[in-house]
Amino acid sequence: MSLDPVKQTYEKLGRDDPLYAVLSRKGLEDNKWDPEEFFETGRREIEAVLGYVDQVGLPLHRGRALDFGCAVGRLSQALAEHFERVAGVDISASMVERARDFNRHGSRVEYFVNTVPNLRILDSESFDFVYSNITLQHIPPDAAAEYIREFFRVLRPGGIAVFQVPNGPPLKPGSLRARLYMLRRRHLRRLWKRVRGKPPVEIHYIAVEHVRALIRESGARLVDEVGLGRRRRQSNLRYCAVKEAPSE
């Protein structure tokens, strides 16, 4: 499944109105976000997420963190206040260019443009924490599933991943339902958005059973699943999983 349409959309959004593309708050379109306030939302989000990890009782080593789908670095910058080093990865070069301009932590934060459906640019077992929010939902499910596998490859044993992805009915690969899914979620949705003069942003989901299996098959243990609210019939889930240490 090609990632080109998603990349094209975010290249344009990164050039035109990057902060609003990340957080689309009414009245703040056309570059009206105050960057201070924008980055403050990231600080609050990361404090809440780290508080949550603590609450579920997982010990977290504050070495290196990965922010997958970093855009302009809203969350990478906040992670740098808690971790020694942070890597932000995004498909959009224009977003990453802005992220580098906004970076306040020098070489402790590195940004990478990655346009392929894997994270081979990152070494195995080189992260203590992986965080991804409002990103996997924009990626077709096959590729999103591969990124989830990759989260657990790049984590060290004992490392923790927290990521959000909407839930929906399971899709059998190659089935008519799966083909209709892409027709609706990619082609018709993009067309409809264009007709209305809106950015052609795709919204995808992965069935919860599939995410659970991905976590298990990647050598990790699902620790918690949190419902983040419902949009129409589709629920939105945040997963927390820990990479198991290899058995002796």
Ligand SMILES: C[S@@+](CC[C@H](N)C(=O)[O-])C[C@H]1O[C@@H](n2cnc3c(N)ncnc32)[C@H](O)[C@@H]1O
């Ligand atoms: C809504 S923004 C979220 C940014 C960030 N997670 C935050 O919450 O501040 C979604 C980001 O995901 C990025 N993205 C989309 N597909 C991607 C992919 N395959 N790999 C990496 N980043 C991707 C987009 O370029 C965009 O910057």
